[in-house]
Amino acid sequence: MSWTRRTRDARRLAATLLTLGFLLVTPSRAQAKNYVDTTNPRKITVTVPIDLIGGEDDIAQQWEDAIRDYWNDGPGIGKFEYCGKSVKFVPDIQPIAAGQKGRLDAHKIRMQLLSPGRDFISKVRGLDPAKNSGGIWGSNEDDATIAHEFGHLLGLLDEYEWTPYTDTNANNRWESGEALNDDKNHNGKRDPGEPTHPIPSFEGSIMAEHDGKVVQGLIDEAMRRHGLECWEVTWHEEHGIPRVITSGDGELQLTVGPGGSVSGEGDGMLSGAGGALPYTLEVTGTREEDAFHLTLAATPGGSVSVVAPIHDDTARGIWNLGEAGGFNRGTVTLECASCVAAVG
Amino acid sequence: MTRRVLPVALFAFAFVVPGCIGGDDRIEEEAVAAVEGFDPARPDSMDRLNQVVARGGDVISVLEPFVAGPDPIRTWAALYVVALLADSESDADVLAPLLLDPDPANRVIAAGSLAGLGRKDALPVLIQGLGAEAALPYTDPPRSAADLAAEALVAYTAESFATPEAWRSWWDGVGERLRWDGERYVLD
Numbered sequence: 030m031s032w033t034r035r036t037r038d039a040r041r042l043a044a045t046l047l048t049l050g051f052l053l054v055t056p057s058r059a060q061a062k063n064y065v066d067t068t069n070p071r072k073i074t075v076t077v078p079i080d081l082i083g084g085e086d087d088i089a090q091q092w093e094d095a096i097r098d099y100w101n102d103g104p105g106i107g108k109f110e111y112c113g114k115s116v117k118f119v120p121d122i123q124p125i126a127a128g129q130k131g132r133l134d135a136h137k138i139r140m141q142l143l144s145p146g147r148d149f150i151s152k153v154r155g156l157d158p159a160k161n162s163g164g165i166w167g168s169n170e171d172d173a174t175i176a177h178e179f180g181h182l183l184g185l186l187d188e189y190e191w192t193p194y195t196d197t198n199a200n201n202r203w204e205s206g207e208a209l210n211d212d213k214n215h216n217g218k219r220d221p222g223e224p225t226h227p228i229p230s231f232e233g234s235i236m237a238e239h240d241g242k243v244v245q246g247l248i249d250e251a252m253r254r255h256g257l258e259c260w261e262v263t264w265h266e267e268h269g270i271p272r273v274i275t276s277g278d279g280e281l282q283l284t285v286g287p288g289g290s291v292s293g294e295g296d297g298m299l300s301g302a303g304g305a306l307p308y309t310l311e312v313t314g315t316r317e318e319d320a321f322h323l324t325l326a327a328t329p330g331g332s333v334s335v336v337a338p339i340h341d342d343t344a345r346g347i348w349n350l351g352e353a354g355g356f357n358r359g360t361v362t363l364e365c366a367s368c369v370a371a372v373g
Numbered sequence: 374m375t376r377r378v379l380p381v382a383l384f385a386f387a388f389v390v391p392g393c394i395g396g397d398d399r400i401e402e403e404a405v406a407a408v409e410g411f412d413p414a415r416p417d418s419m420d421r422l423n424q425v426v427a428r429g430g431d432v433i434s435v436l437e438p439f440v441a442g443p444d445p446i447r448t449w450a451a452l453y454v455v456a457l458l459a460d461s462e463s464d465a466d467v468l469a470p471l472l473l474d475p476d477p478a479n480r481v482i483a484a485g486s487l488a489g490l491g492r493k494d495a496l497p498v499l500i501q502g503l504g505a506e507a508a509l510p511y512t513d514p515p516r517s518a519a520d521l522a523a524e525a526l527v528a529y530t531a532e533s534f535a536t537p538e539a540w541r542s543w544w545d546g547v548g549e550r551l552r553w554d555g556e557r558y559v560l561d
């Protein structure tokens with residue numbers, strides 16, 4: 030075999046391996062645009078990669094600041110929480126020059142360069158946070174608009190509406206006698222002078238109004254749209270069985286991440302003849318389709334593994350161990366707090 | 374040599390040259406179609422208008438009849454594109470009549486664009502717009518015309534007043550002495 034042929038074959042092999050590697054890596058990365066990290070027992074971090082096509086560094090920085098101001102601190106509201114953990118959004122905006130390739134796993138937003146005072150309507154297409162979104166944002170958009178569009182990248186919908194009439198008999202068409210609401214000239218179309226209004230009970234939300242804020246309901250909905258579940262956990266344990274010497278009780282909130290990994294931390298109280306002892310309990314493990322596989326680690330104390338089968342929106346696990354220092358028996362009960370969607 | 378040049382020349386005549394000649398016409402046709410077909414109930418309608426804006430080109434003259442037309446939806450759609458693309462004196466002339474439009478949102482949209490083209494008569498319209506309760510049509514999130522008016526005034530005058538009355542007072546005091554320096558209005 031000639032040197033040229035060997036080189037060519039080696040290149041083919043390298044290209045094949047590269048392609049194979051690309052194929053192996055691409056599907057999972059390309060589907061997960063927003064990265065959710067639930068491994069920290071006290072914090073959920075949502076990283077949102079955005080390729081800003083035609084954008085510049087100063088605009089990218091300005092928009093990152095605007096998004097953080099709205100979504101991490103919530104002006105006048107304080108830090109947002111979900112399932113007992115603080116929620117942090119990390120906008121990762123990278124300007125992409127013409128002809129430059131962007132990231133596989135980033136939302137693609139094109140920047141339209143505009144002078145101040147020009148009315149541009151920015152848009153995001155594709156509101157599934159697990160898939161690629163595209164869109165166009167005007168360079169002169171204010172912080173409120175950027176915060177609203179970022180909400181769309183989290184999978185959130187608009188919370189305003191144009192209601193032409195009150196469909197009292199629910200037949201999806203206007204009939205004589207039904208009140209005409211937003212369709213002022215009764216032509217069946219939304220004319221430029223016919224504004225929208227916030228959906229009732231959504232007033233004050235940045236997804237409903239330009240002067241709105243990020244409210245807790247948006248955080249809850251964004252977490253649900255990223256596949257996060259929240260379970261309320263209570264536990265009870267007894268030491269020194271059959272003659273109970275001490276018993277411990279407590280509760281915490283458990284976050285189930287998109288991959289089924291669970292994490293949560295809470296406080297408990299151990300009480301007995303010797304008085305009361307506060308302790309912390311950290312819960313880790315996985316949520317399978319039909320059961321939780323959990324490790325409960327108490328500090329001070331020790332850890333125990335337990336399987337809690339899921340029935341509907343609840344799960345219950347029991348452990349009964351004979352250990353050095355006394356018998357140990359306990360139960361853990363989980364109830365899904367996020368299974369009933371309550372948007373708002 | 375001839376054998377190499379000939380295919381290139383044929384390719385140019387077959388694809389590149391017609392593309393260049395027909396390019397402007399196609400851009401104009403797409404702009405007209407986007408405005409004529411604009412339906413506020415369909416999200417892709419807004420995308421089409423934005424594509425026309427992003428593509429740019431000389432489409433203002435073909436949209437002028439819609440700006441002055443009787444259908445308020447077509448007027449808004451054309452005004453949206455024209456106000457975003459206007460960058461010359463002749464473009465400004467298309468927008469100028471809208472400073473007297475009965476719709477306060479249309480007045481502010483036109484004035485916001487004209488103010489950045491050095492048309493000083495847009496400033497009192499913007500100041501008047503500060504008190505307007507009208508919403509800018511189809512904005513996402515819904516935004517008031519007054520908000521856009523304030524943005525344009527602050528950007529092009531480097532002034533910042535808290536109330537419409539304060540802006541009016543400022544205009545009464547210095548309006549005649551203001552001139553456009555290419556970026557903002559300055560005192561003579």
